[in-house]
Amino acid sequence: MSLKVRISDDMKAAMRAKETARLSALRLLLAAIKQKEVDERIELDDAAVIAVVDKMLKQRRDSVAQYEGAQRFDLASAERFEIEVLTAYKPAGMSTEQIVAIIDEAVASTGASSPADMGKLMAVLKPQLAGKADMAEVSKLVKSRLGN
Numbered sequence: 001m002s003l004k005v006r007i008s009d010d011m012k013a014a015m016r017a018k019e020t021a022r023l024s025a026l027r028l029l030l031a032a033i034k035q036k037e038v039d040e041r042i043e044l045d046d047a048a049v050i051a052v053v054d055k056m057l058k059q060r061r062d063s064v065a066q067y068e069g070a071q072r073f074d075l076a077s078a079e080r081f082e083i084e085v086l087t088a089y090k091p092a093g094m095s096t097e098q099i100v101a102i103i104d105e106a107v108a109s110t111g112a113s114s115p116a117d118m119g120k121l122m123a124v125l126k127p128q129l130a131g132k133a134d135m136a137e138v139s140k141l142v143k144s145r146l147g148n
Contacts, residue, residue, distance in 0.1 A: 003046045003089060004033060021078070025085040032056060050131045053089050060086065094133045096141070102128055103138070103145055115146045 001009075011026040032052050037044055044052070060083045067076035103125065106112070112121040121142055129138055 003049045004030075004044065007033070007049075007089060021081055022085055025082040028082075029053065029056060029086065029089070047131060050090060053086055054131065057083060057086050057090075091132065094129070096137075099129065099133050099138060099141060100145075103141055107145065112146060115143065118142055118146055121146070 007026060007029060011023060011030060014023040014026055029052070032055075033044060033049055036048070036052055060079045064076045064079045064083070067073070067079065103121075106121055106124045106128075110117065110120055110124055112118070122139065125138060125142070126135065129135065
């Protein structure tokens with residue numbers, strides 16, 4: 001079953017169970033998926049759906065930080081709930097050890113040795129790790145690796 005169908009089925013289940021907060025989050029996700037399909041005139045595969053989920057998760061995390069800064073903990077709590085719902089549709093992430101191993105391979109293949117080479121290294125890593133690992137975490141690991 002494709003990820004999009006699974007999200008749609010979960011939305012129907014949330015409707016039947018009258019889980020309004022979960023239903024709202026799933027509707028937002030399906031709307032973002034459909035918007036991307038209409039904009040690009042394509043049918044999204046699972047990898048593209050995961051990219052949409054990643055984008056929405058990033059937006060929610062940014063919102064939580066801003067709401068907490070403004071002392072709006074009620075809104076931050078609602079965003080955290082949406083993060084929980086959206087996280088269920090992400091594949092299991094890679095361990096830090098696996099990510100470090102891939103970074104080491106990329107450093108060896110590109111010859112990166114200083115922080116100035118970070119862009120070149122990230123260009124190699126992004127296709128390998130996008131959707132499988134948090135790219136912010138990868139960036140931190142690359143910075144620490146090149147800083148040594």
